[in-house]
Amino acid sequence: MPFEPVQSEKLSTSVVRQIEGLILRGILRPGERLPSERELAERLGVSRPSLRDALAELQEQGLLATRASSGVYVAEVLGSAFSPALTRLFATHEEAVFDYLSFRRDMEGLAAERAARMASDSDLKVIQVIFDKMVTAHAKRNPQDEAALDAQFHTAIIEASHNVVMLHMMRAMFDLLREGVFYNRQVMFRLRTTREALLDQHRAINTALQNRDPAAARAAIDTHLNYVVQALSEQQRMEKNEKVARKRLKQELGT
The missing domain is CATH 1.10.10.10 (Winged helix-like DNA-binding domain superfamily/Winged helix DNA-binding domain)
Known part of the structure; x- marks a missing residue:
């Protein structure tokens, strides 16, 4: 026996x-x-x-x-999730930004679905508290605070999905974002129209979670991250256009 x-x-x-x-x-x-x-x-x-x-x-x-x-x-146990060489590669190739966002959309969409089904009442209260702080920070127009709370909000959703592998994997991804490897969150909160849109998108995500609606939660994540992709694409296009315009200005000034 x-x-x-x-x-x-x-x-x-x-x-x-x-x-x-x-x-x-x-x-x-x-x-x-x-x-x-x-x-x-x-x-x-x-x-x-x-x-x-x-x-x-x-x-x-x-x-x-x-x-x-x-x-x-x-211990900083996530520090070795990505080698320094791979981190530098991410930071120097534009396509990595959009692959990162595509990966986040898939993973966070799944996490939001799971959270809507499996989160405890306390999990949802945590998400609600963070969203309320986002509303307060929005009124103060502080991009740094808004960016920090944005990260906390998304992390809370991952935590509420109750999948420990996903939790630690996504924390490693968020760490790279926090360090500015992919893009600067604060830039996303500088324009008024962008700030309003982002708050509305997070409100939709929160509402779907509080209503325990998995399909709506996933759709709200998709809408949010698709918007981020579009905003970053426009930002990159504007930066490239500005470089060309500066060359034209330099030529006109004869310098």
Whole structure:
């Protein structure tokens, strides 16, 4: 018979499993600082020696990292998702931008469908709270805040889809976007007409999710990212036209 005696689990192993689960589900995020050793031991209800054993094991796995005189942090485990050479290649070839957006449209459309079906009430409240912040930031006309909240909104949808592989893969993609590898989000929020359109698109996505309508959620994601593709295409065309116009001006001025 395929049975083995049940063995009690060491406290440190239980701590390891709990922290692994929090990282896997995206609750503890890369770069996030853990509470102090004393506070964390109290929260977990374990001794500090047991906690130290667990933290040491997690550091050995590469999931946690210690910073001198600062504490213990969740390791930047997504940093190696794309090699530096591939990241540079993305940044220097225009076609990568549109392939990136096409990939996002497919993945986020699927995530939105899943979120509309599978998100908990708390997941949807998180999305609603972030959207409300977007509305407030919109009134203040701060492109930096609007861009940051845009990223949070889309990340919250991925999280609400409850697929951990998709979560970590898309976080790696969003990190490249945040670093300006593909395009600058803030540029998208500088023109009034674009800002209004983007807010309306995010409102449509939020409404579909709150109504738990998978088809409408996917359609709203498609509409939004298709708009981003069009806006970026127009921006690139304007930049190319400006370069030509500057050459004409230079010729007319004889300089």
